[in-house]
Amino acid sequence: MIGNYKIVTLCGSTRFKEQFMQAQKELTLQGCIVISVGLFGHAGDAEVWTEGTKAMLDDMHLRKIDLADEIFVINVDGYIGESTRREIAYAKQTGKPVRYLCEPQ
Secondary structure, X not given: OEOOEOEEEEEEOOOOHHHHHHHHHHHHHOOOEEEOXXXXXXXXXXXXXXXXXXXXXXXXXXXXHHHOOEEEEEOHHHOOOHHHHHHHHHHHHOOOOEEEOOOOO
């Protein structure tokens, strides 16, 4: 926490851009500092797929988890892809609480 503000990193498939934006808005209004993705590769940001960029972004997202008090998983209809599974495992391994948009089955 910084001051009275919990730091939350958003995780999930970048195909869910609208849901990322909605979660960021809602969590901000709840008094959280929200850290999100910088690019939405599965929603049209083609730069993600250039050589070395995806690996850099994946590593950077783990550093964003390091900065957070918890993560919030954008798992629309329960969907959790490979990258998000890795981020959830990392968060749990480092003792971060994990919350979900949709409760996992």
